[in-house]
Amino acid sequence: MILPTKTCSLSNSLLGFGTVILEALTSPATVNSLWEKIHHEEQQITFEKFILTLDLLYLLSVIEIDQGLLRRKTE
Amino acid sequence: MIKSVRCSSPTFKPIIFKKGFNVVLADRISASTDKDSRNGLGKTTLLTIIHFCLGAGTNPNTGLRIEQLKDWTFFLDLTLGEKDFTISRNTTDFGRVFVEGDFSGWPISPERDETGGKFFLKISDWNLVLGKLMFDLPVAINKKYIPTFRSLISYFIRYGHAFEEPFKHYPQQKVWDIQVNNAYLLGLNWEYASDFQLLKDQKATIDNLETASKEGILPLYLGSQGELEAEKIRFEEQIKKAEVQLSTFRVHPQYVDLQEKAASITDEIHETTNKLIINQKILKKYQENLVEENDVSVQQVKKIYSDAGLIFPNNLLTSLDNTLEFHKTIVSNRKTYLTSELDRLTRRIEHDKQEIERLSDERAKLFQILKTHGALEEYTLLQKRVLDLKQQIDTIKGRIEIIKKIDQGKSTLKIKREELLQTSRQDLEEREAQKKDAIRLFNQNSEYLYANPGILSIDVKDTGYKFAVEIQRSRSQGIGNMKIFCYDLMLIQNLTHAECSPDFLIHDSMIFDGVDERQVAKAMELAYQESENSDFQYICALNSDIIPFGDFSDGFKAKFDQSVRVTFTDATDDGGLLGIRF
Numbered sequence: 114m115i116l117p118t119k120t121c122s123l124s125n126s127l128l129g130f131g132t133v134i135l136e137a138l139t140s141p142a143t144v145n146s147l148w149e150k151i152h153h154e155e156q157q158i159t160f161e162k163f164i165l166t167l168d169l170l171y172l173l174s175v176i177e178i179d180q181g182l183l184r185r186k187t188e
Numbered sequence: 189m190i191k192s193v194r195c196s197s198p199t200f201k202p203i204i205f206k207k208g209f210n211v212v213l214a215d216r217i218s219a220s221t222d223k224d225s226r227n228g229l230g231k232t233t234l235l236t237i238i239h240f241c242l243g244a245g246t247n248p249n250t251g252l253r254i255e256q257l258k259d260w261t262f263f264l265d266l267t268l269g270e271k272d273f274t275i276s277r278n279t280t281d282f283g284r285v286f287v288e289g290d291f292s293g294w295p296i297s298p299e300r301d302e303t304g305g306k307f308f309l310k311i312s313d314w315n316l317v318l319g320k321l322m323f324d325l326p327v328a329i330n331k332k333y334i335p336t337f338r339s340l341i342s343y344f345i346r347y348g349h350a351f352e353e354p355f356k357h358y359p360q361q362k363v364w365d366i367q368v369n370n371a372y373l374l375g376l377n378w379e380y381a382s383d384f385q386l387l388k389d390q391k392a393t394i395d396n397l398e399t400a401s402k403e404g405i406l407p408l409y410l411g412s413q414g415e416l417e418a419e420k421i422r423f424e425e426q427i428k429k430a431e432v433q434l435s436t437f438r439v440h441p442q443y444v445d446l447q448e449k450a451a452s453i454t455d456e457i458h459e460t461t462n463k464l465i466i467n468q469k470i471l472k473k474y475q476e477n478l479v480e481e482n483d484v485s486v487q488q489v490k491k492i493y494s495d496a497g498l499i500f501p502n503n504l505l506t507s508l509d510n511t512l513e514f515h516k517t518i519v520s521n522r523k524t525y526l527t528s529e530l531d532r533l534t535r536r537i538e539h540d541k542q543e544i545e546r547l548s549d550e551r552a553k554l555f556q557i558l559k560t561h562g563a564l565e566e567y568t569l570l571q572k573r574v575l576d577l578k579q580q581i582d583t584i585k586g587r588i589e590i591i592k593k594i595d596q597g598k599s600t601l602k603i604k605r606e607e608l609l610q611t612s613r614q615d616l617e618e619r620e621a622q623k624k625d626a627i628r629l630f631n632q633n634s635e636y637l638y639a640n641p642g643i644l645s646i647d648v649k650d651t652g653y654k655f656a657v658e659i660q661r662s663r664s665q666g667i668g669n670m671k672i673f674c675y676d677l678m679l680i681q682n683l684t685h686a687e688c689s690p691d692f693l694i695h696d697s698m699i700f701d702g703v704d705e706r707q708v709a710k711a712m713e714l715a716y717q718e719s720e721n722s723d724f725q726y727i728c729a730l731n732s733d734i735i736p737f738g739d740f741s742d743g744f745k746a747k748f749d750q751s752v753r754v755t756f757t758d759a760t761d762d763g764g765l766l767g768i769r770f
Contacts, residue, residue: 115495127492144518145525160481160522161488167518168489172496172511181521 115169130158130166131175138176141184189267189691189725193237196261199767203234203754205727209716211748212729213755214697229756230765231729235347235696237262241275241285242341243315252279256770267691268321284308295320295327323372324688332389333364333382335372343373343679346672347696353668354675355655364388367653373679374646375622375686376653380612384652387605394597401590409583413591420584427577434570440561450554457547464540471533478526489515605650613648629681633674634659637710642674666703673699673711677718684724692725700734709739716747 117126137150144167151158158166167183170176177186194202203212214229236244236251241264246253252260257279264275273289286308287298294317298307309317319325319337342350342357350357355366364385371378402410409416440446493508506514616623627644634642642659657671676693683689693715700708712728719726732755737745757763 115492115499143525144521148522160477161484164484164515164519164522165488165492168511168515169492169496171514172493172506172508173500174506178514178517183518 125157127162127166127169130155130162131170133158134163134166134170135175135185138183138185141179141182143181144183147183190238190727191265191267191272192263193234193241194263194265195237195766196263197767199762200260201230201754201756201765201767205725205753207723207725208720209712209747209751210725210727211752212727213732213752214729215732215755215757215759217757217759229758229763231697231731231756232347233765234729235345235694238264238345238694239341239347241277242345243285243311243318243338245311245338246282253282256768257766268318269688282311284310285314320688322688322690324686325372331379331382333368333385335369335378339365339369340373341690343369343676344690344692345694346676346699347694351669351672351698351701354657354672363651366655370655371653373683374626375682376619376646377612377615380608380615380648381652383608384605384612387601387608388651390597391601394594394601397590397597398594401587401594405587409587413588413595416584416588416591420581420588423577423581423584427574427581430570430574430577434567434574437567437570438561439564439567440557441564443558443561443563443566446554446558450551450558453547453551453554457544457551460540460544460547464537464544467533467537467540471530471537474526474530474533478523478530481522481526484515484519486512486515609648609650612652616646616648626678626682629678630657630674633677633714634670636714637670637674637707642671644675644678666701666707669699669701669703670707670711677715680724680726681718681722684722689724691723692727693719694727695729697728697730697734699728700730705736706739708734709736709741709744712748713741713744716744716751 115127117129122129133155134147134151137147137154142150148160148163151163152160167176171178174186176183178184189207190205192202192204194200212231212234214231216229240246240252241262249255252262259278259280261276261278266273266275271290273287273291275285275287277285286301286306288306291298291307296309296313296317298309300306301308315337316327318341320327323335323337323340325335325337325340339357346357349359352359355370364381367381367384368378371381408419411419489512490508493505493511496505623646626646630644631641634640638659640660642657645654645656645658647654657675659667659671659674673695676695680689680693684691700711703711715726715728718724735748740748754765756765761769
């Protein structure tokens with residue numbers, strides 16, 4: 114699921130979604146506003162996939178949450 | 189009877205007339221055929237002088253008032269009512285006549301002139317006196333169209349343009365004038381002729397009224413009485429309706445404001461409704477979201493984590509616990525968000541619903557007021573309309589009145605005319621004797637001339653008296669003049685039996701113009717015979733060249749010669765009446 118497989122394309126993989134979400138996260142945003150943004154632009158991302166992608170990005174230390182706002186992790 | 193004609197000028201040829209037949213002769217030697225009295229020998233001038241002394245009107249610089257006759261005084265000696273008088277009138281002081289004689293008993297007494305002490309009368313008074321003395325015409329008659337002395341006497345002294353037809357003494361004589369004067373002379377009821385003219389006047393007045401009343405009127409008001417009555421009813425109904433509207437009209441002073449308020453409320457309601465709908469849609473979506481976004485199981489997160497561990501080096505990964513912590517946070521964030529949004533929206537929706545209800549109520553109340561009231565402007569307009577309608581009705585009523593008056597006037601006139609016709613016909617029948625006398629005398633006269641009785645017809649027609657003469661010898665020349673001759677003769681013959689009469693008949697030479705010589709001879713003999721027998725004076729002025737000596741009966745030539753009172757000639761400059769040539 115993370116990586117593209119035979120049955121799952123890159124864009125449908127969590128990694129693919131990860132790039133989309135990262136791109137959308139240009140400035141800090143709440144979960145809800147980010148979800149609204151993504152959901153509006155990419156209908157195929159379900160809420161479940163959205164959450165799991167966020168989890169992935171988090172465990173990869175790409176994003177962090179600070180006072181309710183998600184943002185890209187700064188070095 | 190005229191006894192003599194004299195003049196203050198020594199050049200004038202005084203003429204002495206006698207009873208019966210008199211001739212004034214004009215002997216023309218030169219070839220001139222000019223009938224202008226100025227170049228003539230004086231025949232017409234003589235008649236003009238007689239008229240002048242008998243009160244004729246004058247105009248400056250014509251007739252006897254020309255420069256050459258300035259300050260001439262003409263004298264007329266005549267017998268009036270068996271008394272002798274001398275009348276004099278001056279061409280410069282032409283406004284009056286001087287009278288010498290016994291004028292006691294005259295209806296108007298002459299005044300005494302301060303210088304000279306002679307007695308005089310104003311011309312208008314003189315005419316009234318003459319009317320009484322010669323024709324028994326009352327001095328004061330209270331009627332518009334009456335016989336006058338000047339008109340009546342003109343039938344007994346014919347000259348100039350008096351030879352068109354027997355009943356006229358000048359060509360433009362008006363119909364009423366002809367009727368009234370001839371009726372008087374024939375002993376018929378002249379007042380009816382006067383009344384016919386009055387009716388004509390009234391008809392003309394009504395006709396003028398009708399024409400004038402139509403001027404400047406809008407076509408709307410030109411209909412017949414019936415049409416106008418219908419219009420009037422129509423307007424009256426409109427007024428009734430409008431008045432009912434007025435009486436039930438309730439003015440609301442802020443009507444216009446209320447209207448605007450109601451409109452703006454409607455806008456508000458629409459806006460709020462739109463918001464409501466949008467919010468309801470969003471609510472629905474969030475509700476769906478809430479259902480859809482059920483909890484992502486922790487197991488899945490763990491799987492992700494372990495999968496990630498396979499791909500990525502472990503030291504890069506955050507700890508599993510932290511990740512799970514993160515996961516919980518973001519999930520609960522979302523949930524919190526959705527629920528609070530749902531809450532908010534639900535409340536908002538409730539609020540909007542109530543707001544809409546409130547606005548609708550408010551608007552309904554306004555509509556209620558608007559429905560039962562009206563704006564002041566509307567009321568004012570309505571009032572104006574009622575006034576307008578009332579004015580129109582007044583105009584129509586006025587017009588109807590005029591039409592009625594005119595119609596009524598016309599019917600009254602018709603009735604009056606019918607009545608007058610009947611009355612005058614009746615009267616004419618009752619005066620059968622007078623009529624017969626006139627007709628008989630006329631017949632006798634024309635029979636003497638033409639061996640054929642002429643026809644004098646006297647009738648009453650729609651327009652009044654109708655007089656006509658006919659002598660059936662139309663091939664004979666100059667018969668028109670002889671008709672006049674017979675008529676005039678009949679008039680004087682008729683009058684000599686009456687109480688008052690001018691006692692003379694004077695004809696200018698034109699009476700014999702174009703007449704057959706035989707008739708001229710007979711006419712003269714008839715005039716001679718009748719004037720001698722019936723005791724009136726006949727004077728005719730003749731041109732010597734038309735005397736039909738050859739047609740005279742035996743012994744008449746001598747009588748004729750004895751009747752010549754004066755002969756004018758153009759052989760010498762002083763051969764004319766006035767004795768001067770100009």
